[in-house]
Amino acid sequence: MTDENRIARAALTRMFAPTDPVARALVACHGAHAAYRMALGARPVFPFWDVTAEELAEGLSRWAPHPREIDPEADLAAIERLGGGFLVPGDEHWPTGLDDLPDAPWGLWYRGNIENGIPAPSRCAALTGSRDSTSYGAAVTGDIAYGLAQRGICVISGLAYGIDAHAHRAALAGSQGNGPATMAVLAGGLDRDYPSGNADLAAAIRANGLTLSELPPGTAPTRARFLQRGRIIAALAGVTCVVEARWRSGALNTAHHAETIARHVAAVPGSVHSVIWVLSTLMRWTPRICCVNDVHD
Template structure:
């Protein structure tokens, strides 16, 4: 088993926020860490892992051992017309390395020919699933303008703002760069939400859909929140167009701030609950106020 196969296995065996698993990989590397986690290699004393934490982790991981089949997962993603990226690969997005909990690897489907652009050539645009007509119009125009400038639009393939961001970018694409990338919360053998299947097909034709989750893993609320850190790390700026006060989209902005990326927000009506989260960002976090693609492109150019 090589490092690629081991990392493919780890995407199924470890949760992204499993600190013991991450400490094990840092201490041993992916291959040896997997052997310890699956019981193929006896555990021993580690400098940064207590015996109690390792014992608890081994108990937690034990039920997953029977599901670990990286060769099958790699064959599945190949049948889907995709692949699996790991650190050091030509197309590995080095922006992910800024995350303290960077993915062990990235599953992808779509057109990898243009690769994944550097962070200074990409903007994450996201927000509410129940977007208003105002949010839809601003998002579509912004994404279209960014794509026309040769910038990549990162979003999450959800309903509402996400879908408008992807569609706007596809409409503005010049065909010379990856216009849009969707970051999924589950395995790439299924499209979620299913109502965006046609949009997913259009993205794959010229862009990419990526996920840290292996084929077969269902999207869950926790995984939606986890994937937001990937969106933030891929982009030089994360722009929230519409978000309610407690919207999950705000976590993308939080992750961006945590790793030193820019955050931007589009203001809305003071009477609109859909803009309350954006106003909170502008008031409390020092987010840039933006209204169009030119504003976002200017932030990326800094």
């Protein structure tokens, strides 16, 4: 991809929300560079496809506050200083699993060791769940993540406290050194590890893996961005396993994204050692959702 399109896509990660339908149509029709110029007002834009003049005007109004804040060259320089880079579709290391998303990221910012690339979804499993997990949940997550890493499967999670952190640590402990043992997807810019209490864990992940985000440096995490990053976690992995998540939680949102793009979903809502739990869960959950009843299988 040309430098102008890479720069444009870097700008789009700051300018366009990933769920903005008018922005998506603009990029699909005209390409990233032209869409960026149109959003800046540097090129005229006219109704196209099924996008009306009114929708275009509303889109331009949404994007108008941002141009003064847009400096993609500065963002690209900032991520390079942090030991990272910016991936776009067509790059050697672009994770093609993201292409399964209807609202795929405009690009992917990364920090860490990119030499081994990002494994295909068939070589990745997402583990996520409650931030205030029980000791049982932590133990089961550790068993699963360690076993996956021992088999060369990369564990994807979100660096949050609780289940996410247990998954990352166990995967690092089980690493066989033949590729990234674990990768973390953040809900803000990669210049700040969030939560800050897991900064040391993030540094350990970057030693042979990556921290990833669709958002440029300097972007603060928000509730909406936490929910949006769930789709990236789901798309990078062939299966998403949820451990001890509440009914309304980001972890279940990630599972929903996984199911939407035809990825496998697994769950550990109760004791995997209880025969009663296994039978009752099998009766409650839909056939498309797998229940983990033996973490050693």
